[in-house]
Amino acid sequence: MNKFRTLYLHKNSYLRNQKSPCSLRSLSPFSRAGMIRSIFSDISSGIVTLKRSEESRISLISSLDTSLSLSMTSQKVQFNFVRFTKFVEFFRTYQSLFSRGIKGDFFVLLRKCILLINISNPFIFDNKPRLLKLILTILIYTAVSAYSQTDTTKLNMDAVYNRPFLQLGKLPVSVGGYLEANSSYFSSEGISEGLSFQARRMTIFLSSTITKKIKFLSEIEFEDGTKEINIEFASLDVEFHPLFNLRGGIVMNPIGSFNQNHDGPKWEFIERPISSTTIIPSTWSNAGFGIFGKYASGKWVWGYEAYATNGFDNSIISNSENRTWLPASKSNEDRFEESSNGEVLITAKTAFKHRDIGEIGISWMGGVYNKYEEDGFELDDKRRVDLIAIDFNTVLPSINTYINGEWVWASIDVPETFSQQFGSHQQGGFIDIVQPVLTGKFLDWENTVFNIALRLEYTDYNVGKFRETDTEIGDDIYAIVPGISFRPTQQTVVRANFRYISETDLLGNPPVKTNGIQFGFSTYF
Numbered sequence: 001m002n003k004f005r006t007l008y009l010h011k012n013s014y015l016r017n018q019k020s021p022c023s024l025r026s027l028s029p030f031s032r033a034g035m036i037r038s039i040f041s042d043i044s045s046g047i048v049t050l051k052r053s054e055e056s057r058i059s060l061i062s063s064l065d066t067s068l069s070l071s072m073t074s075q076k077v078q079f080n081f082v083r084f085t086k087f088v089e090f091f092r093t094y095q096s097l098f099s100r101g102i103k104g105d106f107f108v109l110l111r112k113c114i115l116l117i118n119i120s121n122p123f124i125f126d127n128k129p130r131l132l133k134l135i136l137t138i139l140i141y142t143a144v145s146a147y148s149q150t151d152t153t154k155l156n157m158d159a160v161y162n163r164p165f166l167q168l169g170k171l172p173v174s175v176g177g178y179l180e181a182n183s184s185y186f187s188s189e190g191i192s193e194g195l196s197f198q199a200r201r202m203t204i205f206l207s208s209t210i211t212k213k214i215k216f217l218s219e220i221e222f223e224d225g226t227k228e229i230n231i232e233f234a235s236l237d238v239e240f241h242p243l244f245n246l247r248g249g250i251v252m253n254p255i256g257s258f259n260q261n262h263d264g265p266k267w268e269f270i271e272r273p274i275s276s277t278t279i280i281p282s283t284w285s286n287a288g289f290g291i292f293g294k295y296a297s298g299k300w301v302w303g304y305e306a307y308a309t310n311g312f313d314n315s316i317i318s319n320s321e322n323r324t325w326l327p328a329s330k331s332n333e334d335r336f337e338e339s340s341n342g343e344v345l346i347t348a349k350t351a352f353k354h355r356d357i358g359e360i361g362i363s364w365m366g367g368v369y370n371k372y373e374e375d376g377f378e379l380d381d382k383r384r385v386d387l388i389a390i391d392f393n394t395v396l397p398s399i400n401t402y403i404n405g406e407w408v409w410a411s412i413d414v415p416e417t418f419s420q421q422f423g424s425h426q427q428g429g430f431i432d433i434v435q436p437v438l439t440g441k442f443l444d445w446e447n448t449v450f451n452i453a454l455r456l457e458y459t460d461y462n463v464g465k466f467r468e469t470d471t472e473i474g475d476d477i478y479a480i481v482p483g484i485s486f487r488p489t490q491q492t493v494v495r496a497n498f499r500y501i502s503e504t505d506l507l508g509n510p511p512v513k514t515n516g517i518q519f520g521f522s523t524y525f
Contacts, residue, residue, distance in 0.1 A: 153296045155303045155351050155359060156391065157254060159261035160217060160233060164491055164524045165207055176205040180264040182520020186499075189512060199225055200520075201264070203232075213239040221283075231336075232283045243293040247307070250336060252285050254305040254349040255365040256406045257391035259284055264522030268434050268453040268485040270497050271518070274477055275428030275459045279408050280387065281327035286310045286345065287336045301353040310335045311345025312369035312385050317414055317422055323461055323475065324412050324423045326385070329369075343368040343382075358394025358403075369412075383413035405431035420473065421506050423462030428477075430457040434485075445488040455481040462506065474508035477501060492523040 154162055165174035180200040186192065203221045210216055219233040235249035252260050258276040262283055276282045288309025295302050312329045319328035332340065349363035366386035372379055389408040395401065407429030414424045438450040457479040464473050483497035501514040 153294070153301050153353075153355075155294065155301060155353055156257045156261050156361060156393075157292065157294070157303050157305055157349070157351060159263070160219070160252070161207075163205060163263065165205060172208050172210075174205075174207040176207070176524065177203050178263055178265050178522060178524045179203075180270075180520065180522040182270045182518050184516060184518045186514055186516030188514040198520075200270075203263075210236075215239070230283075230285075232285050241293070243295055245292050246289070247292060248289040250285050250287055251290065251307055251309060252283060253307060253309060253345070253347040253365055255284070255347055255363045255387055256280050256282075256389035256408055257361060257393070257404070258282055258406055263524075265491055265493055265524050267432075267522075268451055268483055268493065268495055269432070269455050269481055270495060270520050271481070271499065273406070273430040273455070274457050274479060275408055275430060276406060278325075278327060278459060278461075279410050279426050279428050280389065281330050284330070288344070290347075299355040301355070301359075302351070303353075304348070304350045306346070306348040308344045308346055310339045311343070311367045313340035314370050316369055316385065316412065317418060323421055324414060324426065326410065326412075341368060341371045341373075356397070358392060361389075361391045363389045363391075380415070383415070384411075385413070386411045400436050402434040403431065404434075405429065420466060421462070421475075423464070423473070423475065425463040426459075426461050427463055428457070428459030430455055442488070447489070449487040449490075451485045451487070453483045453485060455479070455483075457481070472508060473506060474504040475506045477503045478511075492521070494521045495519070 163176055165176040179202045181198065182200060183195060183197050185195045201221055201223045203219060206216075206218045206220075208216045215237045217233065217235060217237070218231065221230045221232050222228070223230070231250055233250060233252055235247050235251050238246040240246070254260055256276060258273055259280055259282040262272065262276075272282065286309035288307050290305065290307030290309075292305040293303065312326065313332050313335070315328040315332060316326050317324055319325045321328070329335070334340070345365065345367035347363070347365040349361055351359055351361035353359035364387065366384060368382045369385045370380055370383040372382050387408055387410045389406060391404075391406040393402070393404040396403070408427065410426040412424050412426070414422045432453065432455050434451050434453045436449050436451050438448075440448065442448040458476070460476040462473045462475040465471060466473060478501070480500045481497050483495055485493050485495040487493050496517070496519045499514075499516050499518060502511040503514070504511045
């Protein structure tokens with residue numbers, strides 16, 4: 001609650017001098033979102049209870065007073081129910097306005113709040129100064145919450161914190177998570193295994209601000225029920241300066257965009273991108289330490305991350321897939337305890353964003369993967385694995401079309417004694433195009449969105465030619481995924497996809513074609 005008092009004091013400082021600084025760093029987006037939800041809950045329940053008795057009216061005012069940290073004496077306030085309902089309509093209208101993403105910095109939003117109060121004059125209480133403090137505070141929190149959700153300084157690297165959290169009373173820990181479930185019906189060359197249902201994953205977030213500039217965040221995932229339980233992220237962040245911060249623990253290596261920004265509710269597609277899960281083995285996490293930072297000037301934002309972690313092992317060329325398969329290292333649970341060969345995996349990423357154009361990121365991840373030495377005896381040469389990825393996202397301003405893509409190249413030093421089915425070079429990527437077609441109120445949901453979407457994918461696990469015949473090596477996949485989605489809120493998506501896959505084997509025989517329909521949902525909670 002001290003955070004909210006701090007922002008309230010900043011607000012008063014701003015009213016005295018509009019050039020006074022107003023820092024938002026002391027408030028996390030999760031706390032702001034939780035406060036807005038709490039206010040909405042109080043208002044909604046209050047509309048029903050206000051008709052019952054004067055005591056319930058005073059109770060509501062007291063609840064709002066406590067939530068907003070105002071020094072208002074509720075017993076002395078005369079309440080007007082009709083004016084209050086009008087204010088609720090006013091409040092919801094402009095909350096919706098802000099949630100759609102008014103551009104501009106926080107002070108622009110704050111000035112709009114003050115202007116709205118002056119021109120609307122929705123007096124509820126006889127005590128007007130207290131009323132104005134109440135309305136202004138609510139609208140400030142609304143603007144701050146919307147600003148935190150539509151902040152144009154956000155980069156993909158911020159995805160781990162850019163999630164909805166719920167504050168549990170006065171506890172220092174915030175909780176969140178998401179759930180994914182779907183149905184599938186696929187056939188391959190006319191053969192089908194029928195309809196099936198999948199509880200794909202449930203993920204729990206835990207976040208805590210331990211003290212000023214020291215934060216903790218964890219992400220624990222349960223896949224296919226409890227078939228797999230993984231700690232995907234558990235780090236401590238120490239903030240020194242926006243351009244220099246430390247992070248340590250279990251970190252998600254910042255290669256490409258999807259590995260860090262993989263939450264199901266953010267995507268219109270049920271399956272994760274093929275290249276992002278089979279070349280980049282998302283979600284790819286390791287124990288390690290690193291630095292990160294961000295700088296914004298005008299319409300430009302720049303960010304970087306660099307980590308040293310444990311990494312891959314020999315299983316990427318010795319696995320049941322009988323191909324070069326980077327995801328095989330995910331089964332090595334010891335990578336959270338020690339490096340398989342005493343070498344570190346370095347991952348570095350830099351990203352640039354123009355607020356009117358979009359974001360582009362370039363990343364690299366590389367290191368020695370094999371166990372080349374044991375007890376001082378040399379077993380093999382050092383063999384490296386290196387990945388380079390480029391990612392891009394933008395929104396076309398006139399029609400709000402969202403475009404998101406990623407491409408990755410992988411180079412693996414495969415021993416010459418291995419057959420050519422183990423590729424030394426891999427590449428692949430995807431592009432998503434999402435077009436909103438209907439927005440607005442639907443049933444009891446205020447800001448719904450109907451989307452049409454299309455994903456195009458290509459992945460080649462063995463780039464090159466056979467030495468003997470100089471013909472192209474196969475082992476590649478094409479996929480086309482059209483879909484539709486419905487979002488009653490931005491935190492929940494109901495989606496249906498048609499998926500067409502064409503897979504060519506190593507020798508380049510006619511491709512095996514698979515197609516099917518999927519229907520499911522994903523939601524934060």
